Amino acid sequence: MKVAKTIAAVRAFVRRAARPVVLVPTMGALHHGHAALIRRARKLAGSDGCVVVSIFVNPTQFGPSEDFSKYPRTLASDQALCREAGADLIFHPDVSAMYASDASVFIDESRLSDGLCGASRPGHFRGVCTVVAKLFLIVQPEIAVFGQKDWQQLAVIRRMVRDLDFPVKIVGHPTVRESDGLATSSRNRYLTPEERLAAPGIYKALRTAAAAKTPAAVLRTATRALAAIPGARIDYVQLVDSETLEPVRNLKRSTTLATAVFLGRARLIDNIQIPPIIS
Numbered sequence: 001m002k003v004a005k006t007i008a009a010v011r012a013f014v015r016r017a018a019r020p021v022v023l024v025p026t027m028g029a030l031h032h033g034h035a036a037l038i039r040r041a042r043k044l045a046g047s048d049g050c051v052v053v054s055i056f057v058n059p060t061q062f063g064p065s066e067d068f069s070k071y072p073r074t075l076a077s078d079q080a081l082c083r084e085a086g087a088d089l090i091f092h093p094d095v096s097a098m099y100a101s102d103a104s105v106f107i108d109e110s111r112l113s114d115g116l117c118g119a120s121r122p123g124h125f126r127g128v129c130t131v132v133a134k135l136f137l138i139v140q141p142e143i144a145v146f147g148q149k150d151w152q153q154l155a156v157i158r159r160m161v162r163d164l165d166f167p168v169k170i171v172g173h174p175t176v177r178e179s180d181g182l183a184t185s186s187r188n189r190y191l192t193p194e195e196r197l198a199a200p201g202i203y204k205a206l207r208t209a210a211a212a213k214t215p216a217a218v219l220r221t222a223t224r225a226l227a228a229i230p231g232a233r234i235d236y237v238q239l240v241d242s243e244t245l246e247p248v249r250n251l252k253r254s255t256t257l258a259t260a261v262f263l264g265r266a267r268l269i270d271n272i273q274i275p276p277i278i279s
């Protein structure tokens with residue numbers, strides 16, 4: 001496994017690589033959720049193809065009062081995890097390698113990005129789309145793997161790929177959880193022991209609510225259960241069409257119950273897919 005710091009080094013590596021090239025974009029502080037994505041990428045690439053993991057804490061997707069400077073950076077253990085999971089190349093650029101100081105071109109998805117996390121994190125998906133588009137242009141993968149934990153991100157990236165004709169197949173990987181149901185996240189390390197004990201209540205709330213029979217009942221149940229988690233503050237809880245992310249009035253199509261919850265220093269997101277009720 002190699003580590004490349006520059007765009008030129010990545011380009012030289014993938015030019016010589018056997019296809020398919022499969023990309024897993026990350027911000028590092030890797031955990032077993034990321035490892036599952038990298039193993040999935042390894043399977044998709046086969047033994048001949050090439051798995052590239054990018055590790056880049058992307059400043060343009062953080063708001064001014066968010067945790068960009070405090071975001072955990074754990075390159076040594078990230079490298080070990082990548083090697084074990086079957087990566088061939090880590091792309092770990094400095095901010096200056098990715099953005100000119102006067103960069104002025106960004107990609108704005110203008111429909112799916114407004115609600116959910118986009119409402120509380122203005123500009124977040126502009127940063128995500130821009131960096132993912134740049135990674136696609138640098139690495140030129142045939143396939144890219146993203147986690148379903150970030151459901152809105154996955155939907156926005158699929159839309160960008162569709163609308164801008166990126167020749168990349170997007171693969172969504174199911175959310176990896178701790179044994180108590182908490183979605184694995186780099187931000188879980190912000191939790192105090194008490195908050196960590198309370199945090200599985202988020203997924204429990206989503207699961208309980210997903211069994212309700214109407215959108216109103218789903219939302220009512222979820223809101224009540226989330227509000228009962230000690231120390232939790234709900235940022236949002238919404239039931240949306242899984243593809244368009246529009247709020248729904250019935251459960252006839254696949255829906256996504258998505259939430260973001262503040263617990264101490266951490267803002268945790270999770271979602272559950274609700275299959276259509278066929279009557």
Ligand code: AMP
Binds near residue numbers: 185
């Ligand atoms: P991040 O480093 O948090 O930006 O995440 C990088 C990629 O890993 C994204 O596609 C995430 O959706 C995915 N990911 C993060 N946590 C999980 C998880 N618990 N299960 C599945 N995918 C995840």
